Amino acid sequence: MAHCQHFGVCGGCAVADRHAIDKSALLEGALARAGYLDAPVSPLVEVPPGTRRRVDLAATRKGVDISLGLHKARGAEVVDMRECALLRPEIVPLLPPLRELLRSLLAFRRAGSVVINWLENGPDILLRLDAEFQLPDRKRIIDFAKTHDVPRIAIATGNADPEPAIILRNPVIRFAGVAVTPPPGGFLQASPEGEAAIVAAMLAGLPKLTAKSRIVELFAGCGTLTFPLAQHARVEAYEGDMFAPAAAEIATRAAGLAGRVSIARRDLHRRPLQAAEMAKAAAIVLDPPYAGAAAQMRFIVQANVARVIYVSCNPEALAADTGALRRAGYSVLAATPIDQFPYSENLESVVVFGK
Ligand SMILES: C[S@@+](CC[C@H](N)C(=O)[O-])C[C@H]1O[C@@H](n2cnc3c(N)ncnc32)[C@H](O)[C@@H]1O
Incomplete structure (x- = not known):
């Protein structure tokens, strides 16, 4: 096995x-x-295993299907992650709600990435997507942070510098x-x-x-x-x-x-x-x-x-x-x-x- x-x-x-x-x-x-x-x-x-705190996930949208995970070993397709033996156990349960968030965002057309750094006081998330973030997007991101107690969610379009969309508390590592x-x-x-x-x-x-x-x-x-x-x-x-x-x-x-x-x-x-x-x-x-x-x-x-x-x-x-x-x-x-x-x-x- x-x-x-x-x-x-x-x-x-x-x-x-x-x-x-x-x-x-x-x-x-x-x-x-x-x-x-x-x-x-x-x-x-x-x-x-089970200790990795940092992951840079790829995200794709095809119609209503959202894939969030790592790329295939061979090929550019994204393997929709349902489990991972390497990541710390809190990260994978965050992926289904993140998929729902991505599905709802106007800033996400076809491809993007989600970086999760799990710090001392929770996950620090960066959403890098392929269109401009709209006001409804920002509201959904703020709701997501509050619902899932995410200290900070930052956003970026394309290669632009990230900007924080919400900071509930300063994310900290020592x-x-x-x-x-x-x-x-x-x-x-x-x-x-x-x-x-x-x-x-x-x-x-x-x-x-x-x-x-x-x-x-x-x-x-x-x-x-x-x-x-x-x-x-x-x-x-x-x-x-x-x-x-x-x-x-x-x-x-x-x-x-x-x-x-x-x-x-x-x-x-x-x-x-x-x-x-x-x-x-x-x-x-x-x-x-x-x-x-x-x-x-x-x-x-x-x-x-x-x-x-x-x-x-x-x-x-x-x-x-x-x-x-x-x-x-x-x-x-x-x-x-x-x-x-x-x-x-x-x-x-x-x-x-x-x-
Ligand atoms: C392997 S990381 C190590 C960082 C740090 N020592 C640590 O343990 O967290 C390599 C670092 O090199 C930086 N880096 C990449 N290209 C660089 C460049 N041309 N000049 C200076 N730093 C660079 C990256 O931003 C990154 O922080």
């Missing part, structure tokens, strides 16, 4: 047995391709005790358990620090790693998203950390941080998007900082990016594979480089 009725059709899961993919071998292979043949790879950290209100649909690690494993491996990889130590963090999102790092050193963080740095900045001030954490918006592909800007840091932590950090790596190598911690969600990008570290004389001090995406070929990992 497969773990889900949609298995084999839905693109969310590639295998029926999570252990069918050797994730430690994926990390070993990536590091070998970067030239690290005997890297010390730790045992796999398994993240339990990183190392610091309360952050992420932007609508903002990036979060997929599960609290995966996040905790990433943070633990990252903190274990820090060098000895003093009160004056400074850590440079690249691709910081809205502070998932920033605030845990700030418990150990001053952190200078950079992030390219339009809204996430402001969310982290507001949280920084509210937590009284303004002297310890700075977060700036910067497109690190177009305007990578230069070597001189990272020099004298005690460590560089980077957590790039799936495509990796190609433009940034040359300057990290030039900065010649003794410790580089690379958090990766894509072994291919990890392999491509870190060959330059090996050629510059860095060794792998620790490598932790984290199965944050069970039943899929994706792998999260934290690799600590030192010289």
Whole structure:
């Protein structure tokens, strides 16, 4: 029996047995391709199913039929999600009323998406649809939020920036005790358990620090790693998203950390941080998007900082990016594979480089 009725059709899961993919071998292979043949790879950290708090669902309308779910493994069609072994259990029961809401919206013609981030005080929802939201739409969305106790529903048409349609209360997530209100649909690690494993491996990889130590963090999102790092050193963080740095900045001030954490918006592909800007840091932590950090790596190598911690969600990008570290004389001090995406070929990992 497969773990889900949609298995084999839905693109969310590639295998029926999570252990069918050797994730430690994926990390070993990536590091070998970067030239690290005997890297010390730790045992796999398994993240339990039923813990995923973030999902980006596709929605389609064909006549009166609304489909809301993930795309098929092969093909663009949407598999109408009735169950999911990976999502936290509160999310799937929200889908039938969400389908009804979508059916009623004039802003939904043919295709859209629904991002759900399940935060500390409930689901934070972003509806991205293909027509303008009308007054009746807004009223229905407000009713939905009240009926289902949804802290915030934001809306966007096409590629426009999201705007909140209703905020019942500020949606909140805490990183190392610091309360952050992420932007609508903002990036979060997929599960609290995966996040905790990433943070633990990252903190274990820090060098000895003093009160004056400074850590440079690249691709910081809205502070998932920033605030845990700030418990150990001053952190200078950079992030390219339009809204996430402001969310982290507001949280920084509210937590009284303004002297310890700075977060700036910067497109690190177009305007990578230069070597001189990272020099004298005690460590560089980077957590790039799936495509990796190609433009940034040359300057990290030039900065010649003794410790580089690379958090990766894509072994291919990890392999491509870190060959330059090996050629510059860095060794792998620790490598932790984290199965944050069970039943899929994706792998999260934290690799600590030192010289
Ligand atoms: C894997 S996420 C990590 C975010 C954060 N470290 C966390 O754990 O939540 C990658 C981040 O890189 C950001 N990003 C993508 N392209 C970027 C670019 N060109 N410059 C800077 N940041 C970028 C994304 O917005 C996202 O926040």
